[in-house]
Amino acid sequence: MKVYSSAFLVFCHAVVFFQMSMEWKYLFLAAALVALSGWFRFYSQPSTFIHHQQVRATPKISFYKLSLQWPPATCHGTLRCKPPIPSDFKIHDIWPQDRYDEPIPPYKKKNPCTRKRPTLRKDLRIKLHTVEAHLTSEWPNLTDGLNMTANYKFWGSEWEKHGTCSDYPDDPLTYFKSALKLRRGIKTIVRFGRQTSWTVNQVADEVFYVLKAYPQIACNLNPSRTQKQLWEIRLCYDRPNPGQTPHILINCTHILRVRKGKIIGPCKSLSDSIFFP
Structure with missing residues (x-):
């Protein structure tokens, strides 16, 4: 029909x-x-x-965030560390961030963040041998800082997550040296002594007084989960011009850790009290 x-x-x-x-x-x-x-x-x-x-466009780098961890809090909270445990701030990583303070996603072939071919993780030993001693001192894997295999495993992980989509995807030596240079340029971060407690806001004000820029404060919990600890102080740097490395310190967008507009981690307020172990 x-x-x-x-x-x-x-x-x-x-x-x-x-x-x-x-x-x-x-x-x-x-x-x-x-x-x-x-x-x-x-x-x-x-x-x-x-x-x-x-297809989603890869976000552009707006600034860099240098994450400095306090080993006594890291090793008395999230990690099991072999002694000796350092008693000064050590590098966790340097992260490229977008304008919303979100980390730039790692490199993927299906949606690459750069036209350059990023250095492979397995090639880091060849690329970093000239700064290996400095990285071992300032950027150690705290679980076993004297173990080079553990160190390269840590550096390789951070490189794949953050370095491959930085401004230096094919130049890991410059990427790692940029963090070392920033760390060596900071003599004092906070002036208060250990075994004391402060609010998040007081710690942020102290860093601002010393370095003239507001940081981001990250907390963790002690093993019994009864006390908040000062885990990391993160410093923000303006994105440099081509051919340069980060060097201009700026105020961080958020004093507390924020992901997709929501505060994450144990510290939820600037008035939260945190212990400096």
Whole structure:
């Protein structure tokens, strides 16, 4: 029945077409061609259309965040460390951040953040041998800081997560040296003594007094989960011009750790009391 109905409709349209004047026939044909052309362009490449809908642009680097961890808190909270445990702030990493203070995602072949080919993790030993001693001193794997295999495992992990989408994806030596240079340029971070307690806001004010820029404060919990500890102080640096490394200290966007607009970690307020072990 449907076949007969379709045939009848085609016959009717044909009759109407032949009854038209020559001018109206030309207009009718032109309109039909335009419609068919649009239909063909839309449906002839469906995979391309879907692909463009799914791909997300990689966010641009806005600034860098140097994360300095306090080993007594790290080793008395989240990690089991072999002695000796350092008693000064050590580098955790330097992270490229976007304008919303979110970390730039790591490199992926399906949606690369750079046209350059990032250095592979397995090649870091060759690239970093000239600064290996400095990294061991200032950027150790606190679980076993004298174990070079453990150190390279730690550095490799941080490189893959943050270095491959930094401004130096094919130059790990510059990436790691940039953090070392910043750390060596800071003589004092806080002046208060150990075994004391302070509010988050007091710690942030102290860092501002010493370095003239507001940091981000990260807390963790002691093993019994009864006390909040000063775990990390993170410093923010403006994105440098091409050919340079981060060097201009700026205020961090958030004093407390924030992810997608929500405060994360044990410290939820600037008035929270934290212990400096």
